Every structure is written in structure tokens, then in C-alpha cells.
Amino acid sequence: MEYTSHNEEETRALGARMGREAKAGAVFALTGDLGAGKTVFAKGFAEGLGITAPVTSPTFTLLQCYDGGRLPLYHFDLYRIEDASEADDIGCEEYFSGDGVCLVEWAERAEEMLPADCVHIRIESDAVQPELRHIFVSGSDSFR
16 A cells, blocks of 8 residues: 655654554564654654654664553664664564564564564655655555
8 A cells, every 4th residue: 555645744644543553463664764754653653552752763772662552662763783683682573472563663674573464664755746755555454
């Protein structure tokens, strides 16, 4: 499925919709260039889960855990890792099979660790209109 977002509010709203529909144990793999809108999407996703804490990119900690919503959110940012073994060192797979929802930014850096049934979300800036985002969702029938 492809969505077009005209601004940050629409990207955030799509994230919120998917957060409202997310089920325990789901893994969402986010990919896209720097500045594409992955963290904006993540903020909306957390809102959709009912999380009121401010969501920031966990770039320097690799993992940020959020409680207080209908499900816990485990927000990974794998930008700074070199390979999947580093993701393994922080216990990604334990979270992937946990009772919360995992949102993994820069998921391509640990592709081989992702569960087969994860939802892939790719965010791309439009080449002609840079404020537009094309958001491609695949992998789970829950969001089609």
C-alpha cells in the first residue's frame, strides 16, 4: 500500500492510525533516508498507542522504552550500528517476541534479525516536491 503525506502532520497521523491498530508482538521496520520522517512517524505511532511521554529519536541509546499506553513501545534506532551482531548485543530479538510493539528505525541494518511477519514501512521524499513523502507499507495484511 502506498500513502502520500503532504506534511509532518499527515505523516504523524498515519503513524497514529497504525499505532491504534497495532497488536502485541508486532514489529514495524522503518526505512528511509535521513530526514525522511521516520521519527515523525514514530511520534504519531506512540500517540496511537496512547503514550503521552515525548518521543525522541533514540540514536545515542539505540533503544527507548515507552510505557503508559495500551501496549509498551520499544523504539529502536539502528543508525549507528555497523552490523546485525550489534543489534543482537542489545537483545533486539527478545523484544521482537515480547508483549509490546517494536518500531525499528534503520531496520535495514539488522534485516536478517527481523521476524518474517514484520510490517515494512519505507518513507521516501518526493524528488520534485521535497515536502511530500511517499510511504510504502508492506508485510502484514493488518494495514492494507
